[in-house]
Amino acid sequence: MKFRAKIIDVGCLNHFTRVVNTVSRLTKACVLRLTCDHLYFVLSGRVASGGVSMWCELSQGNFFDEFQLEGVSADANEILLEVAPENLSRALKTAQNAKSVKIKLTKKSSACLTLAAELPSLSSVSRVVTHDIPVDVIPRRLWHDFREPQMPDFDVSIYLPPLKTLKSVVDRMKNLSNSLVLEANLNGEMNLKIDTDLVSVTTHFKDLGNPPWGDDGSQSSSPHRDPELMTEVCVDIRKLQQFLTGQQVHPSRAMCNIVDRRILHLIFLHEDVSLQYFIPALA
Amino acid sequence: MKCVIEGNGIKVFGKAVHALSRIGDEIWLDPLEKGLAVRTVNSSQSAYACFCFTPLFFQQYIPEPDIQKDCEAVKCKLNIKCVLPLFRCASWRERSVDKCEISINIPNSRVIFQFHCRHGITKTYNLGYQECEALQAVFPAHLCPNVLMAQSKLLGDIVVHFPVSQEEVTLSISSFKVTLKTFCEDENNCIRGMNTELMLHADEFDYFQVGEDSAVTFCLKELRGLLSFAESYGLSVSSQFGVAGQPVFFSVKDMTLEAHVVLSTLTDPNHKSPSQPVPGEDCPVDVPKISTAEVSTCEGPMETEVCVDDGEQVASSQGSEVFNPTPHMRKMFQLQTPGEMLPRPRLAPESTLTTPVTPATFKIRSLLFGAVYTDVVDSKSVDLPSLACSSDTEE
Numbered sequence: 243m244k245f246r247a248k249i250i251d252v253g254c255l256n257h258f259t260r261v262v263n264t265v266s267r268l269t270k271a272c273v274l275r276l277t278c279d280h281l282y283f284v285l286s287g288r289v290a291s292g293g294v295s296m297w298c299e300l301s302q303g304n305f306f307d308e309f310q311l312e313g314v315s316a317d318a319n320e321i322l323l324e325v326a327p328e329n330l331s332r333a334l335k336t337a338q339n340a341k342s343v344k345i346k347l348t349k350k351s352s353a354c355l356t357l358a359a360e361l362p363s364l365s366s367v368s369r370v371v372t373h374d375i376p377v378d379v380i381p382r383r384l385w386h387d388f389r390e391p392q393m394p395d396f397d398v399s400i401y402l403p404p405l406k407t408l409k410s411v412v413d414r415m416k417n418l419s420n421s422l423v424l425e426a427n428l429n430g431e432m433n434l435k436i437d438t439d440l441v442s443v444t445t446h447f448k449d450l451g452n453p454p455w456g457d458d459g460s461q462s463s464s465p466h467r468d469p470e471l472m473t474e475v476c477v478d479i480r481k482l483q484q485f486l487t488g489q490q491v492h493p494s495r496a497m498c499n500i501v502d503r504r505i506l507h508l509i510f511l512h513e514d515v516s517l518q519y520f521i522p523a524l525a
Numbered sequence: 526m527k528c529v530i531e532g533n534g535i536k537v538f539g540k541a542v543h544a545l546s547r548i549g550d551e552i553w554l555d556p557l558e559k560g561l562a563v564r565t566v567n568s569s570q571s572a573y574a575c576f577c578f579t580p581l582f583f584q585q586y587i588p589e590p591d592i593q594k595d596c597e598a599v600k601c602k603l604n605i606k607c608v609l610p611l612f613r614c615a616s617w618r619e620r621s622v623d624k625c626e627i628s629i630n631i632p633n634s635r636v637i638f639q640f641h642c643r644h645g646i647t648k649t650y651n652l653g654y655q656e657c658e659a660l661q662a663v664f665p666a667h668l669c670p671n672v673l674m675a676q677s678k679l680l681g682d683i684v685v686h687f688p689v690s691q692e693e694v695t696l697s698i699s700s701f702k703v704t705l706k707t708f709c710e711d712e713n714n715c716i717r718g719m720n721t722e723l724m725l726h727a728d729e730f731d732y733f734q735v736g737e738d739s740a741v742t743f744c745l746k747e748l749r750g751l752l753s754f755a756e757s758y759g760l761s762v763s764s765q766f767g768v769a770g771q772p773v774f775f776s777v778k779d780m781t782l783e784a785h786v787v788l789s790t791l792t793d794p795n796h797k798s799p800s801q802p803v804p805g806e807d808c809p810v811d812v813p814k815i816s817t818a819e820v821s822t823c824e825g826p827m828e829t830e831v832c833v834d835d836g837e838q839v840a841s842s843q844g845s846e847v848f849n850p851t852p853h854m855r856k857m858f859q860l861q862t863p864g865e866m867l868p869r870p871r872l873a874p875e876s877t878l879t880t881p882v883t884p885a886t887f888k889i890r891s892l893l894f895g896a897v898y899t900d901v902v903d904s905k906s907v908d909l910p911s912l913a914c915s916s917d918t919e920e
Contacts, residue, residue, distance in 0.1 A: 329719045336686045350720070364679065365728030371686050374720040 243321055243379070244312040245276055245347040247302075254305045255343055259334040260490040261515050265298055266327035267488030268519070272296065273380060273388050274355075276321045278311050279303070283327065284388045293522040294481055297391050304514035314382055321347065322380035322388060325355065333357045333373035341368060353377050391518065394507055396499035397473040399455060400426040402508075403447045405496060409486040411445045416479050418443065421524050424482075425474035426500055428452050428467060436479070453497050473502045477521045482506075485519050493517075526556035526599070527628040529585040534781075535625045535640075539612025540757055541576040541784065544750030546605045548572045548786070553602045553660040554629070554636065556588035560782075564660050565605065571789040572747040573662045582781035584624065599629055601654035603636060611638050611650055621646075629654070662787050666774045669765035670736020671698050677755035677762050677777070679729060684752060686723055687745060693791070696766070696773070697740035701727050708742045708791075731761060739768040742791040751775055751786045769793035 249255045265272060265283045275282040279302055287295035302309050313319035337343055337359035348356045354374040361369040380388070402408055411434055415422055419436040426432040430450040436443050485508060493510035500506055503523050510517040530538055541563065545552055549565030549572070556562075560579040566572065580586040626639040634656070640648040683705060687694060693708040706722035727733040755762050755777045766773035770792035776785035 332688065332719065333721075363725065363729055365726045367726035367728065369723065369725050369729070371721065371723045373686075373722075376717060376719070 243314060243347065244310065245321055245345075246308070246310045247306045247345045248308040249305060249343045249345075250307045250341075252339070254307075255334075255340065256338060257491070257514075258300075258305045259331070259338065261298065261300060262327055262331050262334055264488050264490045264517070265296075266331040267490075268296055268485060270328065271324060271326050274323045274325050274377075275388055276311055276323070277313075278309075278319060281305075282388075282390075286387045287520060287522070292478065292481060295391060295520045297518040299390075299516045301514045318382060318385075320385075322385060323347075323353070323355065324378040324380055325375065329373075329375040330355070330357070333359075333375060337361065337371065347377075348374070350374055353379050391520065394499060394501050394505055394520075396505075396507065397467075397502045398426045398428055399453050399497060399499045400428075400430065400432055401451045401453060402496040402498055403432065403450060405486065405489065405493075409483075412479065412483050412486055415443060415445075416483050420479060421476055422479040422482060423474050423476045424498075424500065424506060425472040426450075426498075427472045428469040431472075433472070453495075473500050475500050475503055475506045475523045477506050478524055481521050485521070491515060491517075526554075526561070527585070527587045527626070528556075528561060528583045530582070530625045530627070531584040532623065534582055534584075535612070535622055537582075537758070537782070538578070538625070540754050541578075541782075542605070542608055542612050544754040544784070545574055545576065546609055547750030548574050548747045550605055551602045552605050552608060553600065553657065554654075555600050555659045555661075556629075558588060561586065561588070562659075562661075566660055566662075567747065572744060572786065573660075573788075574747075574751065574784070574786045575661070576782060576784040578782045579780070599631060599656060600659045601629065601636065602657050602660075603652055603654050607652045608638075611640075664772065664774055664787050666765040666776075669767050669771070669774065670734075671739060671767065672732060672734040672736075672763065672765050673698070673703065673730050674732035674761055674763040675730045677752065677758075677760055680752050680762055681756045683723055683725070684745065684749065686721055688719075689746075689749075691721075692744055692746055693742050694745040695740050695742040697738075698735050699738045700735060703727065703730070703733075732763070737768060739766070740793075741766050741769050741771070741773050743773050743788040747788060748775060748786055751777065751784060754784065766790070 249258060261283075269285045273282075273284040273286070275284055281300045281302055283296065283298040283300075285294070285296035287293050311319065311321065313321055334343070334357070337357070340359035340361050342360045344358045346356055346358075348354050350356075353376070355377050357373045357375065359371050361371060363369040412422070415434065415436045418441060419438050421436070423435040423437070424432070425435065430448060430452055432447040432450055434445045434447075489510070491510075491512055493512050495511040496509070497511075498506060498508045505523065506521045508517075508519040508521070510519075542552065545563065545565040549567045551565060553564040554561065555564065557577075560577045560582070562575055562577045564573070564575040566574075621642045621644075622640050623643060624641045626637075626641070628637045628639075629635075630637055630651075633651070634653055635651040636654050638650040638652065640650075642648065687705075687707060691707055693710075695704075695706050695708045697704040697706075702724055703726075704722060704724045707718075707720050709718065709720070752762065754760075758779070760777040760779055762775055762777050764773065764775050769790055772787050772789050774785060774787050776783065778784075
């Protein structure tokens with residue numbers, strides 16, 4: 243197993259750092275899946291994480307100048323590592339003005355991702371800072387847990403309102419209730435509702451637009467579905483807030499799919515990064 | 526003692542106190558002829574810091590007893606938690622405080638901090654103090670083979686790569702480069718945590734002298750206070766150190782003040798040089814607590830010279846009584862009943878010499894930086910002079 247990669251461009255480095263920061267705010271530990279063309283940060287839905295799962299896909303070529311991978315075997319040319327994204331975030335944080343950043347898989351006393359940044363210095367010789375981030379190699383027999391999630395059979399798919407607005411609404415609602423109902427229809431309308439003994443608050447959004455998944459999209463709703471009909475899901479508000487707060491990359495497209503009373507599937511798309519986050523409905 | 530600090534100086538003094546608070550829980554005030562020394566030491570006596578403010582720093586500085594005002598040149602210590610809040614709220618301070626007057630009131634055992642603010646407001650804080658002997662470390666920095674001097678910004682840029690929670694780091698020096706890396710005590714901890722290493726070329730330093738290739742491990746956390754102080758005022762920091770086990774010395778200097786931090790370093794367990802005392806064997810760590818009165822009777826004339834070649838001392842200790850415990854300790858050994866074994870110290874990882882825990886009135890103190898004297902002191906001699914000894918009570 244071998245892995246070496248290098249980032250030279252400052253813009254790419256900043257972008258990569260922001261993605262890693264976003265991931266680090268969503269989870270303490272996740273799996274980094276490396277293939278020849280992509281990097282994935284994967285969190286598989288477990289009871290421990292409250293059932294949320296995450297799939298963050300980066301196209302390697304848009305970030306790395308050099309990328310060499312030799313996977314576990316020829317037919318399984320991938321490497322899966324369990325890593326604490328916060329460590330990666332911390333290592334990248336102080337390397338933002340680096341001339342180059344090299345990442346490679348090494349073995350010190352245990353498997354490590356070694357990040358070496360060449361920093362500008364006062365002398366002709368660059369300063370080199372090396373961070374050894376401990377990782378756990380995931381054995382092949384467990385790989386099935388970290389496959390790309392299937393698009394759920396959603397009932398409604400809708401674009402999200404401006405993130406800033408959405409975030410401030412959710413922030414305020416969080417102070418009042420632990421659970422939030424998100425409902426939307428195919429008419430571009432979305433409501434966020436909380437309902438407690440003391441107070442009920444509903445925020446209405448309209449003219450949001452619905453993504454055209456098309457015939458090959460897995461829209462389970464027939465064309466005869468009443469566009470006014472709302473489909474809803476009740477989720478833990480803290481998980482939604484955590485997701486919205488952590489965002490450091492401004493997405494070019496933000497949308498969500500709702501499976502009636504089952505799952506809230508959030509999708510954030512950027513040119514070279516896609517982030518999917520699944521929040522299960524509260525029991 | 527009475528002194529008056531004006532305007533900007535209050536901020537500097539506050540930052541100094543803040544830097545000291547990163548190391549110890551108490552500060553020792555020592556009004557000297559050449560300035561006010563404010564010192565601290567950490568609980569395991571493995572880190573010592575001293576800020577010495579020269580008379581230039583003050584609008585007015587009177588170390589001597591002023592009989593009219595009932596102030597005397599007394600040495601005392603204060604709990605740093607009492608002093609820190611007085612110098613917080615930087616923005617408020619900058620806007621409204623004109624001057625700060627510090628005086629020591631003997632009859633009431635109070636150090637008085639009086640802030641004269643705008644609009645005729647005066648805030649007076651009376652802090653109780655404990656009278657004690659001066660705390661100081663006499664460190665022959667000139668004997669250190671390795672010397673580095675750098676702009677505070679460089680050092681700031683270096684330590685930023687290490688997490689604030691990181692305790693120990695190892696500083697290595699060789700002919701052309703300097704390396705700073707995280708230190709982990711045992712393999713298991715290393716696996717879980719992140720390891721960081723930074724390598725710089727000698728050219729980056731303003732002054733670079735390698736007398737002896739070495740790697741010293743010390744507590745970075747305790748140094749950060751001085752580094753951020755230096756960075757606030759753009760002062761350059763100089764560092765002197767030797768081989769593992771010998772203390773490392775950091776200092777900044779200005780016209781109005783001089784500050785230094787002395788940190789003990791871990792001895793290299795693999796490297797046992799004959800001249801270096803092995804902890805737990807030759808170190809006479811046990812020094813009973815002596816009250817001020819006893820010191821004068823036991824010791825006779827105070828020796829101002831320490832066991833150093835030409836008696837050179839760090840600036841802050843000049844003029845101060847140097848507590849030379851060597852004759853002191855001899856006496857104590859005589860007092861011990863023959864055959865009575867001195868308790869062997871536990872080796873705490875962050876100090877070369879430990880503070881063993883003993884109960885009752887005779888508190889056993891650890892000696893700080895005893896290893897420095899290996900060059901000068903006869904290695905067969907068991908009596909290692911202490912560099913810093915606070916003769917006050919242990920908490």
